Amino acid sequence: xxxxxxxxxxxxxxxxxxxxxxxxxxxxxxxxxxxxxxxxxxxxxxxxxxxxxxxxxxxxxxxxxxxxxxxxxxxxxxxxxxxxxxxxxxxxxxxxxxxxxxxxxxxxxxxxxxxxxxxxxxxxxxxxxxxxxxxxxxxxxxxxxxxxxxxxxxxxxxxxxxxxxxxxxxxxxxxxxxxxxxxxxxxxxxxxxxxxxxxxxxxxxxxxxxxxxxxxxxxxxxxxxxxxxxxxxxxxxxxxxxxxx
Amino acid sequence: xxxxxxxxxxxxxxxxxxxxxxxxxxxxxxxxxxxxxxxxxxxxxxxxxxxxxxxxxxxxxxxxxxxxxxxxxxxxxxxxxxxxxxxxxxxxxxxxxxxxxxxxxxxxxxxxxxxxxxxxx
Numbered sequence: 001x002x003x004x005x006x007x008x009x010x011x012x013x014x015x016x017x018x019x020x021x022x023x024x025x026x027x028x029x030x031x032x033x034x035x036x037x038x039x040x041x042x043x044x045x046x047x048x049x050x051x052x053x054x055x056x057x058x059x060x061x062x063x064x065x066x067x068x069x070x071x072x073x074x075x076x077x078x079x080x081x082x083x084x085x086x087x088x089x090x091x092x093x094x095x096x097x098x099x100x101x102x103x104x105x106x107x108x109x110x111x112x113x114x115x116x117x118x119x120x121x122x123x124x125x126x127x128x129x130x131x132x133x134x135x136x137x138x139x140x141x142x143x144x145x146x147x148x149x150x151x152x153x154x155x156x157x158x159x160x161x162x163x164x165x166x167x168x169x170x171x172x173x174x175x176x177x178x179x180x181x182x183x184x185x186x187x188x189x190x191x192x193x194x195x196x197x198x199x200x201x202x203x204x205x206x207x208x209x210x211x212x213x214x215x216x217x218x219x220x221x222x223x224x225x226x227x228x229x230x231x232x233x234x235x236x237x238x239x240x241x242x243x244x245x
Numbered sequence: 246x247x248x249x250x251x252x253x254x255x256x257x258x259x260x261x262x263x264x265x266x267x268x269x270x271x272x273x274x275x276x277x278x279x280x281x282x283x284x285x286x287x288x289x290x291x292x293x294x295x296x297x298x299x300x301x302x303x304x305x306x307x308x309x310x311x312x313x314x315x316x317x318x319x320x321x322x323x324x325x326x327x328x329x330x331x332x333x334x335x336x337x338x339x340x341x342x343x344x345x346x347x348x349x350x351x352x353x354x355x356x357x358x359x360x361x362x363x364x365x366x
Contacts, residue, residue, distance in 0.1 A: 030326035236294035240282035
């Protein structure tokens with residue numbers, strides 16, 4: 001396999017070379033679709049059976065934090081797309097800028113996710129021996145980040161849900177297992193994505209990507225947008241159950 | 246005879262203003278999905294949420310991921326992927342909704358079902 005300029009020896013044209021690379025990436029992304037699809041299917045069945053517990057769990061999540069993270073991730077997809085555009089049109093100075101912005105937005109996402117996870121640990125909402133869906137309602141002094149009015153609503157919701165599902169505490173753990181499992185796997189994908197972005201940033205500062213050859217930027221872009229799509233589904237599935245009460 | 250350049254390259258480049266229009270649509274759809282979640286639509290809340298999410302995902306795939314301008318072969322792989330996902334969801338869910346276990350209990354199981362085996366004879 002020898003390379004003459006931008007073209008590797010096994011390809012006839014640059015177009016064929018790029019098509020082959022993106023085809024390979026899409027086949028990998030299809031396996032990722034099946035991976036997340038299976039997990040979301042398990043979530044759908046559990047949510048159907050234990051609806052009240054899942055709605056209760058969903059109502060403890062912060063819409064402000066989750067919604068902000070959705071916007072942050074969508075914005076990072078935009079800066080990534082602009083990065084691919086910069087590489088395609090040979091904007092040597094813009095490419096590192098857009099890649100850095102994408103990395104920055106990725107880190108903002110991690111920061112907000114950290115705040116959300118920490119809150120769940122403080123509120124005894126992590127599945128395990130100390131899990132207690134009523135913890136904040138019973139110990140309002142320990143949950144000073146929730147206002148008394150919100151706690152009263154939460155207490156009423158728990159009472160209603162308990163009437164429909166006596167095993168609320170164990171079924172709510174199932175919801176939080178799904179929550180940590182799905183958002184955790186999504187965050188793991190983002191950590192890998194940010195790592196790849198740092199690698200691209202390094203390459204872009206060395207001027208490796210040109211309009212003729214920018215396959216890595218294009219391929220990592222596809223991966224980053226896929227991770228965005230996973231979150232596009234996770235947000236309504238996890239945060240928006242039964243919000244109208 | 247015309248000489249074709251050896252490295253002819255006809256890649257479709259999406260213009261920045263298209264990306265800008267897409268991101269603004271995505272943000273608007275996010276606001277709409279949050280707003281819709283606060284309206285009581287009964288079992289249709291989840292339908293509305295998933296339709297909006299799928300619209301957003303389609304915009305990302307078509308424009309951000311350039312699927313609209315990709316080679317036919319790549320588009321076929323994407324459609325095949327969606328088809329396999331549909332098979333996974335459809336066949337598993339149809340099994341669950343039509344399942345009746347040995348006690349004659351339909352899915353989803355109601356609370357407080359006696360789970361001990363039935364002794365016949």
